[in-house]
Amino acid sequence: MEQIQIIDAKHHVGETVKIGAWVANKRSSGKIAFLQLRDGTAYFQGIVVKNEVGDDMFQLAKNLHQETSIWLTGEIREDSRSKFGYEIGIASIEVVGESQDYPITPKEHGTDFLMDHRHLWLRSSRQHAIMQIRNEIIRATYEFFNNNGFTKVDPPILTGSAPEGTTDLFETNYFDQKAYLSQSGQLYMEAAAMAFGKVFSFGPTFRAEKSKTRRHLIEFWMIEPEMAFMHQEQSLEVQEQYVAFLVQNVLDNCDYALDVLERDKELLKKYTQLPFPRITYDDAVELLKKNGFDDIEWGDDFGSPHETFIANSFEKPVFILNYPKAIKPFYMKPHPTREDVVICADMIAPEGYGEIIGGSERATDYEFLLEQIRAQGLDENEYSWYLDLRKYGSVPHSGFGLGLERTVTWLSGIEHVREAIPFPRLLNRIYP
Template sequence: MKQIQIIDAKNHVGETVKIGAWVANKRSSGKIAFLQLRDGTAYFQGVVVKNEVSEEVFQLAKSLTQETSVIVTGEIREDSRSKFGYELGISNVEVIGESQDYPITPKEHGTDFLMDHRHLWLRSSRQHAIMQIRNELIRATYEFFNKHHFVKIDPPILTGSAPEGTTDLFETNYFDQKAYLSQSGQLYMEAAAMAFGKVFSFGPTFRAEKSKTRRHLIEFWMIEPEMAFMHQEESLEVQEQYVAFLVQNVLDNCDYALDVLGRDRAVLEKYTNLPFPRISYDDAIDLLIKNGFDDIQWGDDFGSPHETFIANSFDRPVFILNYPKAIKPFYMKPHPTREDVVICADLIAPEGYGEIIGGSERATDYEFLLEQIKNHGLSEEEYSWYLDLRRYGSVPHSGFGLGLERTVTWISGIEHVREAIPFPRLLNRIYP
């Protein structure tokens, strides 16, 4: 007899199969027991009818506790009443591992309690749906960049310097010298782009930022493409195509997860319409001031309320272009006609989810970069390898970084980024 996974039930209608699963929930009447089963691929219902099985099997089914692991045997049937579309008519139940007093019950639990039990909370249908969307974004990321002939390059996690300053870095000892957990692989990706043309990295990054907002994690995953022979406008086109591709693939492949989360597909479909709107930093400041934001002036970075208001002025993600040089990293290309801004853009997600992409065209002039490194109090020696990229065949190049968890949060329509990663690291949490 074949053992299958729940997700493959549609391929075995009318067949008797075995499934290894956990009992997520259970209800019973005098003559029927309904088991809500999950196996990691999907959820569906198993039905045990008293007069179709032995008394022993029926009593066992009725006594099963939440999260007990079982192997169930039965016939796959179509079930038009369920969103999944199929159920299992159970003929036998074998208990593999009992579960007693499972702490996460169907009742309401506080956030701290759920976070303390994150290792178990991941089993719930909502968390399962969020992780399915995360998994789809990862899969679609590889598909998009492979299709467009990018090469995946893995930058180091331990670095001897900081691409965006040292204030938010985790420092560690590297034998007889200091090292830092990477806050971005970008500088290394620039080196890789000079070797391979178009590259991307996908890995963990770390920010020792003492923030408790719903948008911040201490450890998160970044997708960082870098493209040689490419100016900023072309990079913006890649960015919007990539984001629209991610949204479309979730719409195409995560139907059940979107149902569980109650995410409005019509809203998501709007985000696949290209091009995305663009607004300059100058105009964004004017927009805010005209609408009563007295707490901001030219030269300030945007906070969450500012980004939300700007995003709500459009019906899709919006690029904010050309920020002041003083609030951006040293490596960005200066504007050709202005001293005060650099060629860069942040992509702001709709619905109050904030920045999901930061990117820029990179400075290519050796003397300019050397001066910037000195002005930022950075070590010329530590960045000598980065300056070499401008000495040996420098070309126009652009790149960006997309935060995976913020994108998962936005597309899933959930409130807090902590649910968008399996085991979140927050300012006050490193357990479990």
């Protein structure tokens, strides 16, 4: 008898198989017990018929508690009534691990309770679906960059300097000097791009920003590509192709998860249609002012309501180009005809999900960068290695960073970024 996982049930219709599973829920109707089973790959139903298994086995099935782990054997059948499409007619059950008084029941629970029990909440069908979408985005990310000639490079997590200033960084002692948890691998990726041409990193980043919004995490994962011999317009094309590729792969490979989350797939399909619209920062400010946003002035950064309105005006991800120099980091290339803006773009997701990508063309002039570093009060000795990149064969280069959790939140159609990572780190939460 073959041991299988639930996800592979479709390949074993009519066969008797063995499965290790947990009991997610159960109900009984007279002489039939219905078990909702999960094994980490999918959920489906097991049917126990008293006349087929005998009194003892039927009583065992009826008395199983939520989250008890079991071995079961039975025949896989098609089940057109369920979204999954298959079920198992159970012949025998063996209890592996009892579960008593499981704290997360089918009733409603508050967010704090669920977050305190995150280690168990991950077992629920909704959280399972979100994590499957996250996993698919990660898998598709590697496929996209590997297929397009990128080399993966891992930047350090402990750094001696900060690409965007040290205000929102976690400081730590590094033997006899200060170090910081990385807020971005970008500067190191620029060095890597000078060695390998096209590179990407995929790793954890940390922001000590005291923010409680539904878009912010303290620890999150970033995908940061960097491309030598590439101007901003070419980078924007890579960005939209990458995002459309992620959306298409989630549609292709996460159909069941999207159903569980009741995500509108037709809406997602629109996000695969290229190109994505582009609007300058100047025009975005004008658009907002014309539509009653009197709180916005040229030079301000956009808040959540502003980004939502701009994105909803296009119904697709939209690039906002060329932000004011004063609100962007020192390393961005100045605009060729204007001193007040830099060559950069943020990609704003539709449906109120905000910025998912930030990117720019990087400054290549040694003297300009040195001047910017000094102007921002940064220690130029800490950045001497970065300035070296402008001394030894500097080339036009561009890059961007995509926030994994914000992208998971958007494609899953969920409300809060805290559900997009297995164990979220929030302003007041480091447990479990």
